[in-house]
Structure formats: C-alpha cells, structure tokens
Amino acid sequence: MRPYFFESRYRQLQAWAIPAPRQPAASMQPRQQPLSEPGPRGRRPVAPLLALLLLLALQRTGAAPAGPGESEKPGDNQEAYETAYEDYDYGLPSEFELPPWFSNLKTPGGPLLPEGILRQGALAAVHFLNFREGSPSDLQMLSTVYRASVWETAEKEQHVDVAFTTERFKPEGDKEKPLAECAARVIFRKGKPRPAVNIYCEGLAEKNKRQEDYLLYKHLKQLKPLLGVVHIPDRNGYIDPSLRPLWDLAALGSSYVMWDKTTNVLRYSLVQLTSVKQWKTDGEIDFDYTVQLHEFSTQEIIPCRIHLVWYPGKPLKVKYRCQETPGQASEVEEGSGGMVLTELTNN
Amino acid sequence: METQLIFPAALFPATLSERARRCQSLEPPPRPPRGTAPRCKGGGQLLGTARRLLSWESLKGPRTFSQSQLTFPTGCSMKGLLILSVLLGAVLASEDFVGHQVLRISVADEAQVQKVTELEELEHLQLDFWRGPAQPGSPIDVRVPFPSIQAVKVFLEAHGIEYTIMIEDVQSLLDEEREQMFAFQARAASTDTFNYATYHTLEEIYGFMDLLVAEHPQLVSKLQIGNTYEGRPIYVLKFSTGGNNRPAIWIDTGIHSREWVTQASGVWFAKKITQDYGQDPAFTSILDNMDIFLEIVTNPDGFAFTHSKNRLWRKTRSITAGSSCVGVDPNRNWDAGFGLAGASSNPCSETYHGKFANSEVEVKSIVDFVKNHGNIKAFISIHSYSQLLLYPYGYTTESAADQAELDQLAESAVKALSSLYGTKFKYGSIIKAIYRASGGTIDWTYNQGIKYSYTFELRDTGRYGFLLPASQIIPTAQETWLALQTIMEHTLNHPY
Numbered sequence: 057m058r059p060y061f062f063e064s065r066y067r068q069l070q071a072w073a074i075p076a077p078r079q080p081a082a083s084m085q086p087r088q089q090p091l092s093e094p095g096p097r098g099r100r101p102v103a104p105l106l107a108l109l110l111l112l113a114l115q116r117t118g119a120a121p122a123g124p125g126e127s128e129k130p131g132d133n134q135e136a137y138e139t140a141y142e143d144y145d146y147g148l149p150s151e152f153e154l155p156p157w158f159s160n161l162k163t164p165g166g167p168l169l170p171e172g173i174l175r176q177g178a179l180a181a182v183h184f185l186n187f188r189e190g191s192p193s194d195l196q197m198l199s200t201v202y203r204a205s206v207w208e209t210a211e212k213e214q215h216v217d218v219a220f221t222t223e224r225f226k227p228e229g230d231k232e233k234p235l236a237e238c239a240a241r242v243i244f245r246k247g248k249p250r251p252a253v254n255i256y257c258e259g260l261a262e263k264n265k266r267q268e269d270y271l272l273y274k275h276l277k278q279l280k281p282l283l284g285v286v287h288i289p290d291r292n293g294y295i296d297p298s299l300r301p302l303w304d305l306a307a308l309g310s311s312y313v314m315w316d317k318t319t320n321v322l323r324y325s326l327v328q329l330t331s332v333k334q335w336k337t338d339g340e341i342d343f344d345y346t347v348q349l350h351e352f353s354t355q356e357i358i359p360c361r362i363h364l365v366w367y368p369g370k371p372l373k374v375k376y377r378c379q380e381t382p383g384q385a386s387e388v389e390e391g392s393g394g395m396v397l398t399e400l401t402n403n
Numbered sequence: 404m405e406t407q408l409i410f411p412a413a414l415f416p417a418t419l420s421e422r423a424r425r426c427q428s429l430e431p432p433p434r435p436p437r438g439t440a441p442r443c444k445g446g447g448q449l450l451g452t453a454r455r456l457l458s459w460e461s462l463k464g465p466r467t468f469s470q471s472q473l474t475f476p477t478g479c480s481m482k483g484l485l486i487l488s489v490l491l492g493a494v495l496a497s498e499d500f501v502g503h504q505v506l507r508i509s510v511a512d513e514a515q516v517q518k519v520t521e522l523e524e525l526e527h528l529q530l531d532f533w534r535g536p537a538q539p540g541s542p543i544d545v546r547v548p549f550p551s552i553q554a555v556k557v558f559l560e561a562h563g564i565e566y567t568i569m570i571e572d573v574q575s576l577l578d579e580e581r582e583q584m585f586a587f588q589a590r591a592a593s594t595d596t597f598n599y600a601t602y603h604t605l606e607e608i609y610g611f612m613d614l615l616v617a618e619h620p621q622l623v624s625k626l627q628i629g630n631t632y633e634g635r636p637i638y639v640l641k642f643s644t645g646g647n648n649r650p651a652i653w654i655d656t657g658i659h660s661r662e663w664v665t666q667a668s669g670v671w672f673a674k675k676i677t678q679d680y681g682q683d684p685a686f687t688s689i690l691d692n693m694d695i696f697l698e699i700v701t702n703p704d705g706f707a708f709t710h711s712k713n714r715l716w717r718k719t720r721s722i723t724a725g726s727s728c729v730g731v732d733p734n735r736n737w738d739a740g741f742g743l744a745g746a747s748s749n750p751c752s753e754t755y756h757g758k759f760a761n762s763e764v765e766v767k768s769i770v771d772f773v774k775n776h777g778n779i780k781a782f783i784s785i786h787s788y789s790q791l792l793l794y795p796y797g798y799t800t801e802s803a804a805d806q807a808e809l810d811q812l813a814e815s816a817v818k819a820l821s822s823l824y825g826t827k828f829k830y831g832s833i834i835k836a837i838y839r840a841s842g843g844t845i846d847w848t849y850n851q852g853i854k855y856s857y858t859f860e861l862r863d864t865g866r867y868g869f870l871l872p873a874s875q876i877i878p879t880a881q882e883t884w885l886a887l888q889t890i891m892e893h894t895l896n897h898p899y
Contacts, residue, residue, distance in 0.1 A: 289872070350865075353838040354754060355717060
C-alpha cells in the first residue's frame with residue numbers, strides 16, 4: 057500500500073523538500089512557524105519555489121533544519137518530557153516503521169505532561185486526516201495510541217509525536233476491522249485551536265476508496281431531501297442503513313470542524329446529526345446541516361451549523377459556525393431550533 | 404405491580420373511553436329532546452367521527468399492536484368493538500390532530516345552547532362534539548380542527564359564550580398516550596422475559612426492580628435512600644445473604660443521565676447477580692460474605708429528561724437561584740476538592756459544581772447512606788464513554804496512598820474485561836488518564852477510607868459515544884461484569 061502523507065495548511069511555512077541528513081541538534085534553537093512543517097519522504101510537491109526560498113532564508117538565519125525531527129527536538133537547555141505510552145498487551149504493529157523524524161525522547165525525570173495531550177494530538181491528527189482525505193466512505197477512527205513523545209518549546213508550543221492505529225469509521229459488521237498505521241506530529245500553540253498536523257499513514261486503501269465514494273455519491277443523489285429536524289443516529293444509536301451515507305458525509309464535514317477547533321486541552325467527537333437545512337444534488341452535493349459535537353474535557357455539547365460542498369475526488373469545501381456559549385446548548389430542547397445561525401464563517 | 408393488559412382506552416381519560424362506554428347502538432340516535440341526558444350522543448358522534456376518519460386520505464390503517472389484547476367495557480356490541488378499534492387504529496395511525504384543540508364551552512342559557520347547536524350544523528368546520536349541546540349548565544366539549552379554531556373562538560366570543568381550552572394539542576396527547584401504550588405492552592411479566600438488549604424508561608426500570616425483588620425475596624430487597632429534586636424516589640437494590648451490616652460493595656450507574664449504556668448495564672448486573680449466586684462458586688463466595696448495593700438510576704430526574712426532552716442531558720434537574728440554567732453536575736458536587744480547578748462555577752456549564760458540596764439531593768442521599776452504613780469496602784461508579792478504568796485522584800496530581808495496589812488491581816480488572824471481546828481499556832488515576840476533575844465521587848469515597856474506589860468509563864471511544872447502539876448493551880455489561888468480579892474478589896480476599 058502506498059503511504060499517504062498530508063501536511064496541514066501552513067504550507068507556506070514549510071522548509072524541506074527532501075529529508076536532509078541528520079545533524080547534531082545541540083546548537084539549534086527551534087524556531088516557531090518555519091519548523092512547524094517537517095517534510096518526510098513522499099511529500100507532494102507544492103510550491104517548491106517557496107520551499108526553496110524558505111530554505112535559503114532559514115539557512116541565512118542559521119536555523120537550517122537538518123531533518124524534521126532533529127532540530128525540533130529539544131536541546132540541552134530545554135525541558136523535555138516523554139511519555140512513552142505503550143499499550144499493555146498489544147505491542148507495536150511489527151511492519152510499521154516509524155518515520156525518521158519521529159522523536160524518541162528518553163529523558164529521565166521531569167514532570168510528565170498529562171496523557172490527555174497525547175489523545176488531543178492523535179485525535180486532531182485523525183480529524184485532519186479525514187478532512188484531507190476527503191472520502192466519506194473511508195473515514196478513520198482513532199483506534200490505539202501506542203507510542204508518543206511530547207515536549208514543550210520555549211515558545212510554549214506543545215509538540216506531540218504520536219503513533220497510532222486507526223480503524224474504519226463505518227462498522228464492517230463482524231469482520232475484522234482493517235487497521236491503518238499512522239505517525240503524526242501535531243503542534244499546539246497553547247490555547248489556540250487548529251494545530252499544525254503532519255501525518256503519515258500506511259494501510260489506507262486508495263482504489264476501493266474511490267469506488268466506494270462514487271457509489272456513495274450515487275446513493276446520495278437519489279436520497280429524497282429530508283429537510284428539517286432529524287436524529288441520526290437516533291436516541292438508541294440506530295442509523296437507518298439508507299441514511300448511512302448522509303451520516304458519513306456529515307461526519308466528513310464535521311472532521312474539518314473538529315480539527316479546526318481542537319486545542320491542547322479541547323478535543324471533540326461527533327455525536328449526532330440534528331437537522332438538515334439544505335440539500336442539493338445536481339453535480340456537486342451541497343449540504344447544509346447541523347450537528348452536535350461533544351467537547352470532551354468540558355463535557356459540553358456544541359451545536360455546529362456546517363455547509364459543505366462535495367464531489368468524489370475533489371477537495372472538500374466547508375464553512376461552519378458553532379455555538380460558543382457554554383451550557384446553553386444543553387438547555388435547547390431537541391429540535392426546538394433555539395439557535396439561529398445566519399452567518400457562516402468562511403473557511 | 405399489576406400487569407394486566409387493560410384496553411388502553413383506560414389511558415384516554417374521559418374522551419374516547421367515555422364515548423365507548425356510552426355507545427349503546429351504532430345508529431346515530433335521534434336528537435334527544437331537551438331536558439334529557441344525552442344517550443349515546445357521544446357514540447353517534449363516535450361513529451360519525453369514525454366515518455369521517457375512514458374517509459380521510461391520510462388514513463394509514465391501524466397500528467400493528469395486537470387487537471386481541473383489547474378488552475372492552477361491557478355494554479358495547481361486537482360491531483361497536485370493531486368500529487372502535489378501527490377508530491382507535493385510525494386515530495393512532497393518523498397524524499392529523501396537530502394543532503387541534505378541545506374546548507369546553509359553558510352555556511349560560513337556552514339561547515346560548517341554541518347558538519352552539521347552530522355551530523354544530525356547520526359541516527365545513529368539521530367540529531367533533533364529544534359532549535354535545537344539551538342544556539344550560541351542562542358543559543359542551545368539542546374538538547376543533549386547527550383551521551377552524553379562530554372562527555369558532557370568534558363566534559363564541561361574539562356571542563358572549565364562555566369557554567376554556569381543555570386540550571391544547573390533541574396530537575401531543577395522543578403521542579404521549581401512544582407511547583405509554585406501547586410501553587405498557589413492552590412491560591415484561593418477569594425478569595426472564597425482560598428485554599436486556601434495549602434501552603428502557605425510568606418506569607420500566609423501576610418495574611424491573613420490583614419484579615426482581617418479587618422473584619428473589621430472600622436475596623434482593625429495595626431500599627429508598629431519598630427523593631430527587633423533582634420528587635422521584637431514589638432506589639438502591641440490596642443483595643444480601645444475611646449477616647448484620649456485612650462489609651459491602653457499592654455499584655452505581657447512571658449518575659450522568661445521558662450515559663444510557665450504564666443504566667442498561669446496571670439492570671443486567673442486577674439480573675446477573677441473581678443468576679450467578681448459587682451457580683458460580685467464586686461469586687457465591689463473594690455474596691456469602693459481603694453485601695452488594697446497586698443503584699441503577701442514580702440520577703432519575705436527568706434520566707427522565709433524557710427520555711422526554713433532551714437525550715444528551717447530563718446533570719441533575721435542580722434549579723439554580725439567579726440563573727436560567729438548570730442542573731448541577733453530580734460528579735463535581737462531592738466534598739473532595741470541591742470547587743477547585745476541574746469543575747465550573749458557571750451554572751450553565753455541564754460541569755457546574757453547584758453552590759456547595761452535597762447541594763444535590765441525589766449526591767447527599769448517597770453520602771448519608773455511605774456514612775450510616777459505615778462498612779462499605781469497595782465503591783464503583785460507572786460512566787461512559789471512553790473505555791477507561793480510573794482510580795483517585797481527579798482533583799490533585801498527588802498520588803493516592805494506595806496507588807500501587809489500585810493500579811495493579813486495575814490492570815487485572817482490565818485484562819479480565821478484554822478477555823471476553825477484546826475491548827481495550829486503559830487505566831490510571833483520573834487526572835492522568837482522563838482530565839482534572841474536582842468534587843468527584845470516588846475522590847470523596849476514597850478519602851472516607853473506602854480503599855477500592857473506582858470509576859469505569861464504558862464503551863465506546865467516540866464512534867457512537869453516548870448514543871451507543873442497543874445491540875452493544877449486553878456485550879458491554881458482560882465484559883464489565885468480569886472486571887467488577889475481579890475487583891469484588893480482590894476486596895473479599897483483602898479485608899481491611
């Protein structure tokens with residue numbers, strides 16, 4: 057299987073087109089944004105000129121990155137924290153090789169950052185992966201985090217290298233769920249959402265995905281528009297099989313929103329599709345809907361209005377607006393329409 | 404609890420059942436002379452309505468509930484029975500009563516009676532008189548379809564005729580009663596026919612408890628430890644084979660009402676206990692030496708609310724003075740690090756800790772129980788979701804004194820759990836494994852000296868979250884039971 061690699065939107069801040077040989081990191085002080093985008097092998101060539109310029113710029117400033125992992129690793133004067141998060145009886149998948157930029161810190165002593173940060177990072181990476189893959193029939197779910205390193209830079213950025221497996225969002229019935237293996241670097245700027253993500257995965261099947269997406273697209277075109285209040289899944293967790301594609305598409309759009317909102321302390325899961333405002337299927341699918349997200353550490357239920365445009369194989373276009381006030385969402389009765397979202401932020 | 408299956412007409416107060424009772428014949432009776440009590444006027448109207456309904460295109464046919472279960476009050480002929488059941492079916496199937504209101508008209512004199520009678524003549528209004536105009540002093544009940552409401556009210560007001568709105572929306576009443584009816588039918592006659600693979604209402608779970616106690620009076624008893632904010636009883640099942648205040652194990656589920664798999668698992672645990680005692684040697688040994696207390700619905704108000712209004716309600720339903728927001732997070736309301744970081748002071752927040760520790764009666768009841776009992780040795784509080792087994796603390800990074808033992812026991816419990824279906828659980832202290840949380844249950848119980856204090860977070864890890872499909876209830880309960888048994892055995896073998 058061909059490995060997949062995606063980088064987050066801070067593309068203009070990237071610095072490497074090819075992995076450089078490793079160099080001792082002692083004198084390197086990591087910089088902020090330019091180093092937020094390590095570029096392991098297989099990166100899609102995007103704006104190579106820009107990358108070259110940046111590379112030159114960085115070399116001039118003396119902070120030339122040796123390899124993605126190296127200069128980002130904490131130097132001697134920086135505090136480093138490691139949480140080797142090994143799963144109990146379920147060892148590392150043997151064939152998966154961690155990419156060279158994946159840090160393997162082993163610094164004895166020092167306080168440990170809460171393990172929550174690992175989950176934040178892994179989940180942000182999965183949401184981002186789903187968004188960039190753009191495939192509602194092949195959405196991934198975080199399965200097991202089995203290795204991670206996390207450290208904080210002087211600029212209060214939290215860098216998380218996390219290796220994990222994913223499984224398919226769509227339940228496969230009783231069959232053994234296929235797993236993909238991923239390694240991601242997620243960088244949180246403290247308190248700010250939309251972490252920078254670089255993710256590298258093996259085991260995501262490309263061919264089937266395209267076919268399934270197209271089938272899903274055809275199914276969706278035939279779906280009768282059901283405008284108004286819906287509950288998918290319903291209160292008992294049940295999803296009508298004929299509505300499953302709608303849920304998958306809604307989940308795809310939600311992945312973008314959830315990545316965009318994730319911070320070093322807040323992470324999200326998708327709860328329910330609660331209303332369909334608009335549904336157009338000539339050519340692209342134009343879908344305007346509301347979901348409820350579960351914000352994990354605060355336990356809040358956040359309603360979000362999402363508007364997406366999707367066509368198989370094309371990148372997803374999505375805008376959204378979430379209700380921000382805490383607690384009021386829980387006062388809204390189901391389907392009572394207590395929330396009026398007339399503006400959508402343009403993303 | 405009686406489980407007779409009465410014809411649900413009994414659930415339709417004073418309306419359809421009353422009319423049924425009055426039904427003596429099917430022929431529309433001649434208009435009774437003034438001064439006599441209406442006889443079968445309702446019945447005639449019943450038939451009239453039936454005819455009207457039958458001709459509506461929206462008629463979907465009767466529901467599939469078994470009509471053989473319908474028993475009728477005496478006095479109706481077989482044909483009337485058939486018509487009535489069709490009507491009922493039509494009424495239940497048709498969704499066309501939205502916005503319909505039932506008005507009670509009080510007529511002051513003959514002239515007003517005459518006026519209302521004139522109203523009756525106007526076919527286009529499609530009025531349905533449940534209690535027709537008779538004489539002054541007799542109230543007149545009429546169902547008015549939504550399009551006619553304004554016209555009728557204007558007419559009545561213009562003639563100075565008084566009326567009140569008896570039923571604001573006929574459809575919602577029907578919906579409610581239909582739900583009750585189906586719930587009625589779903590009610591099991593014994594805990595062996597109870598459906599464990601589906602989610603139940605509060606009434607059904609309370610009914611289940613009574614059945615269980617009735618079936619195993621030597622083993623199971625039901626205690627009421629208090630009343631909720633809204634006045635519902637709070638029940639705890641006690642499983643005991645004797646002794647006097649034996650060392651005990653406490654298990655609670657459903658403290659956060661939206662975590663439906665936990666209450667459902669609690670029901671399953673209750674049944675499991677009665678099944679395993681005397682059959683499984685290890686478990687029998689536990690129950691021969693210790694008592695088990697099981698609180699299945701720890702937050703009844705919240706649970707009822709998740710059924711009626713908001714499936715994702717988490718907190719209690721207590722009103723906070725000075726705020727429009729309702730409810731306190733019962734797992735932030737305990738007296739352990741109360742109000743510290745890890746809870747919110749905003750009443751609108753899902754983790755609002757309340758005005759003071761134990762402000763919530765649902766929490767206070769357990770606190771009082773635990774203190775009065777004085778001999779609880781293990782305390783397990785069950786939540787969902789995340790697949791975690793947690794031990795104290797949540798409000799501080801300081802390790803619990805018994806951290807090493809708790810950690811090791813957690814490891815064994817999690818191993819036992821995953822042995823069944825391979826479900827992966829992680830374990831650790833609350834603050835490390837999930838997030839900082841203050842005022843939590845097991846932090847308090849641990850500080851009280853209950854060493855084996857654990858919190859479970861059951862399936863899943865986010866695919867369905869709180870909306871876990873009912874098909875996963877039994878597997879979840881089964882695997883969790885293995886972990887619980889591990890903890891209970893350890894508690895038995897390590898008295899302190």
